[in-house]
Amino acid sequence: MGMIGEFKEFAMRGNVIDLAVGVVIGAAFGKIVTALVDKVIMPPIGLLIGGIDFSQWVWTLKAAGVDAAGEAVPAVTIGIGEFLNTMIQFVIVAFAIFLLVKVVNRLSRKHEEAPAAPAEPTEEVLLLREIRDTLRR
Known part of the structure; x- marks a missing residue:
């Protein structure tokens, strides 16, 4: 089998298809x-804390300025607000995945716990029933 045939079998x-669908849906969910x-x-939340726009909330390590050659030097900052936004996004996504896994596990447990057909009686049980029926007569 050639490489193209092996790739077609793999794809x-x-x-692989389930994974691709999961990645696309995950990317869309991330945007939401x-x-x-x-x-x-x-x-x-920013309004309650005092009108803070969290995406603009930064900790400035070094202010912007101009170097000796007259070129503008941007400020050196740590984006605390962006980090908080990302952490909240992570918690929401992790909680949604937790709920999804919980539902899937519950459904799979119900499927596994479905009652099986009653087992056939053993030869001993059949023999005892036959003896019982004979004694009744």
């Missing part, structure tokens, strides 16, 4: 969560 496996955090959750 058509169910696991980012918009939720940046546009819905953080503005009210």
Whole structure:
């Protein structure tokens, strides 16, 4: 089998396609969560704390300035607000994945716990039933 045939076999496996679908849906979900955090959750929190725009909240290590050659030197900052936004996004995504895994586990347990068909009676049980029926007569 040539390399193209092997690649086709690999790409058509169910696991690879499932993974690709998961990555696409995960990327879209990440965008939704980012918009939720940046546009819905953080503005009210910033308003409650005193009108802080968290995405602009930085810790300045060195202010912007001009060097000896007259070139502008940008400020050196640590983006605390962006970090907080990212942490909140992570918590939301992790919680959503937790809920999804919990539902899948519950469904798989119910599927496994489905009652099996009753087992066939053993030869001893059949013999005892036969004896019982004979004694009744």
